[in-house]
Amino acid sequence: MANRHFRVWRGDHSGGDFKDYNVEVSEGMVVLDVLHKIQAEHAGDLAIRWNCKAGKCGSCSMEINGRPRLGCMTRMNSFDPTATITVQPMKAFPVVRDLVTDVxxxxxxxxxxxxxxxxxxxxxxxxxxxxxxxxxxxxxxxxxxxxxxxxxxxxxxxxxxxxxxxxxxxxxxxxxxxxxxxxxxxxxxxxxxxxxxxxxxxxxxxxxxxxxxxxxxxxxxxxxxxxxxxxxFDPVLIAARALLGRKKRTKPKGTHEVQEVLEVPRPHEVPGTQ
Ligand code: SF4
Ligand code: SF4
Ligand code: FES
Incomplete structure (x- = not known):
């Protein structure tokens, strides 16, 4: 167990500010665990969106120390043991409440x-x-x-x-x-x-x-x-397409990307071949 200092943004669409919390953190915890502990011990009304706690639902996106991250996949042992951890909602979307944004x-x-x-x-x-x-x-x-x-x-x-x-x-x-x-x-x-x-x-x-x-x-x-x-914008391709037509096509991996290429049949497109 170690005592960690968290600064969590609290507020809604009309405004808000960071609030400080000191939390006992144990081995193996992720940031979402700590936020749940804050809910349980300090702020029962702290709003967080989450579902899977396994990095698969995409719900727990937030900004941790200024960087967009999943709360459930951000391990506490990835931070300096004495550092304050700042958690806030995603900046690009309107805030609903606390860490929950309207996406x-x-x-x-x-x-x-x-x-x-x-x-x-x-x-x-x-x-x-x-x-x-x-x-x-x-x-x-x-x-x-x-x-x-x-x-x-x-x-x-x-x-x-x-x-x-x-x-x-x-x-x-x-x-x-x-x-x-x-x-x-x-x-x-x-x-x-x-x-x-x-x-x-x-x-x-x-x-x-x-x-x-x-x-x-x-x-x-x-x-x-x-x-x-x-x-x-490519005058050569524009002229060639006008003359010969165009077909949606991709090229196998490992070769340089080709976007709109002129019609050249693949083997399976040539009658009598597979
Ligand atoms: S960062 Fe963008 S592309 Fe990657 S999983 Fe999230 S929404 Fe999808
Ligand atoms: S401008 Fe936006 S979409 Fe384009 S590379 Fe940068 S972050 Fe990605
Ligand atoms: S809770 Fe599902 S990705 Fe974090």
Whole structure:
């Protein structure tokens, strides 16, 4: 057991301030455990959102010592034993009460994204997809919607451009659909005109805070920005597409990202081959 000093933000949408708590912390505790102890021993009305306590529901996002983190996955032994630990709500979203924020803006962004639009099946009735393509989009499916990437993105957090930029979490949701060769929707115009892909300046702060280790910037946002550039700003590709047509295509892992490529059939697309 060790006595630890916590500063926890208390208040609501009209304002608030930090309050100090001294808590006996035992081995193996995470920050969420300490907050529950504060609830039990000092402040029964302290509001916290949490569900799984296993890093999987994305509910317990908060800012711990100024950095977005999951309370349930932040071990007390990761801090200096004498340091004060500061806990506050996510800054990018309106406060409901204490550590609970209103993240409903994110759900509204999710609704703006058109759902998966399946391609027509092949002649034998199947839908084929390369394993490399499966692996690429699978990374984005690991998202637990903790919204810590949205919280840390300076476009939303500091510049307040919620009306112009959909944010990193939803850039990778679009990426997961756009990179899916079985999705028949063309998502590039929306990326540019509605979702604000050009706002991101690739600082990679979102990637640094993702608890699922998703390479948001390099694997999701940059390929989407490249597709927008190819579509709207590359004169050679624009001319070639006008002459020869365009097909949604991805390239196997380990090769350089190719976005909108000209129609070249894969082996299984050539009649008589598998
Ligand atoms: S890389 Fe882009 S989306 Fe991610 S935090 Fe930076 S500006 Fe925001
Ligand atoms: S991409 Fe990562 S940081 Fe962003 S919401 Fe999903 S899990 Fe959280
Ligand atoms: S309580 Fe579910 S992620 Fe922390």
């Amino acid at each position: 409903s803006w994110n759900y509204a962004q999710n609704k703006r994204i058109a759902p998966f639009k399946p391609k027509a099946p092949e002649a034998d009735g199947s839908h084929r997809m390369y394993q490399d393509d499966v692996d690429r989009v699978q990374e984005f499916r690991k998202c637990i919607e903790c919204f810590m990437c949205q919280d840390t993105c300076h476009i939303l957090r500091d510049r307040g451009k919620q009306s112009e930029f959909i944010g990193p979490r939803f850039m990778i949701r679009v990426a997961g659909l756009e990179m899916n060769p079985l999705d028949d929707d063309d998502r590039v115009p929306e990326l540019r005109h509605e979702f604000g892909s050009g706002m991101c300046n690739i600082t990679r702060c979102c990637t640094e805070v993702c608890p699922e280790g998703i390479n948001i910037t390099d694997n999701g946002i940059i390929p989407m920005k490249e597709r927008v550039v190819d579509r709207y």
